[in-house]
Amino acid sequence: MKCSYCNREAVYYQRYSGKHLCRKHFTDFFEKKIRTVVKKYKMIETGDRIAIALSGGKDSTTLTKVLLELYGDRRDLEFLAITIDEGIEGYREKTLKIAKEITRSVGIEHYIASFEDNFSAKLDEIVKVGEKLPCSYCGVFRKYLLNKSARELSANKLATAHNLDDESQTILMNFINADIDRLARLIPQRDQEGLIRRIKPFMELYEKEIVTYGFLKGYPMIFDECPYSYFPVRAFVRDFIYELERKYPGRKISILRSLEKLAESLRITNPQIELSKCKICNEPTSQDLCQACKLVNELENKISIEHNEKLSLIKI
Numbered sequence: 001m002k003c004s005y006c007n008r009e010a011v012y013y014q015r016y017s018g019k020h021l022c023r024k025h026f027t028d029f030f031e032k033k034i035r036t037v038v039k040k041y042k043m044i045e046t047g048d049r050i051a052i053a054l055s056g057g058k059d060s061t062t063l064t065k066v067l068l069e070l071y072g073d074r075r076d077l078e079f080l081a082i083t084i085d086e087g088i089e090g091y092r093e094k095t096l097k098i099a100k101e102i103t104r105s106v107g108i109e110h111y112i113a114s115f116e117d118n119f120s121a122k123l124d125e126i127v128k129v130g131e132k133l134p135c136s137y138c139g140v141f142r143k144y145l146l147n148k149s150a151r152e153l154s155a156n157k158l159a160t161a162h163n164l165d166d167e168s169q170t171i172l173m174n175f176i177n178a179d180i181d182r183l184a185r186l187i188p189q190r191d192q193e194g195l196i197r198r199i200k201p202f203m204e205l206y207e208k209e210i211v212t213y214g215f216l217k218g219y220p221m222i223f224d225e226c227p228y229s230y231f232p233v234r235a236f237v238r239d240f241i242y243e244l245e246r247k248y249p250g251r252k253i254s255i256l257r258s259l260e261k262l263a264e265s266l267r268i269t270n271p272q273i274e275l276s277k278c279k280i281c282n283e284p285t286s287q288d289l290c291q292a293c294k295l296v297n298e299l300e301n302k303i304s305i306e307h308n309e310k311l312s313l314i315k316i
């Protein structure tokens, strides 16, 4: 099949636009989409020091490479990468290795914050005694460490590799759970003290597009799934959206657009809560204790876990 724009062979069929794209036109489309989204949401601005959350998986690897490719020459910007090592044997080692290779290849600082160094326990130990699903612990501790590390490294933005598939699933799940407060947290709001602003340059790109771009560029791509990933509702929503998209291409984007159209109303009905400081660790929280400290309290009678006051970061 020929490209819809030129005579070359197509490498990608974009169902929602009905276009066949050759390598050049697909790459142009992909990079232009990132630039457009970055500009639209003012994700990257003069003077920014941007921490990239780099797990070493396919999405964050591509994010690191492409951000440095598109913006790495700008002298008014700085980039660094942070990897969280949760302590998942047989899984994290592989992605950590890739993460190191990537940061070396693009020449940026790279830091690792591990659960073991910062909470005295690996995720592998936590899941043996915890009553919640592994991701409930992992998600909270990882978010906590990413924010704290980015702040201590003087970053003012934290870039994550969330894509359109992730975003549309999260939006729909919040509707399904009637969790409008959480839905409102997805829209851009004013910055709050202690919280590093998150940016998602891939938010309007399909996961398939990210994988295709990574392959075309020859980036190392790891498809291993975390052994603890178990999201029954999200998996159901993911399959539902997938089927919807298959029959009616473009629905993922329209789910995202629906949230954009609701943004103004949500800012009024669900205004941002003023954050205070956690009574134990001083990190920003909307309650007395932050989620991480609550989980540590819950677990401390079962395993040796403690909240190390000083952040432990290893520079690679």
Ligand code: SF4
Residues within 6 Å of the ligand: 086, 134, 135, 136, 138, 139, 226, 227, 228, 229, 230
């Ligand atoms: S799937 Fe769950 S447990 Fe595994 S890395 Fe992701 S959040 Fe952590």
Ligand SMILES: [Zn+2]
Residues within 6 Å of the ligand: 003, 004, 005, 006, 007, 008, 021, 022, 023, 024, 025
């Ligand atoms: Zn072409």
Ligand SMILES: [Zn+2]
Residues within 6 Å of the ligand: 278, 279, 280, 281, 282, 283, 289, 290, 291, 292, 293, 294
């Ligand atoms: Zn705390």
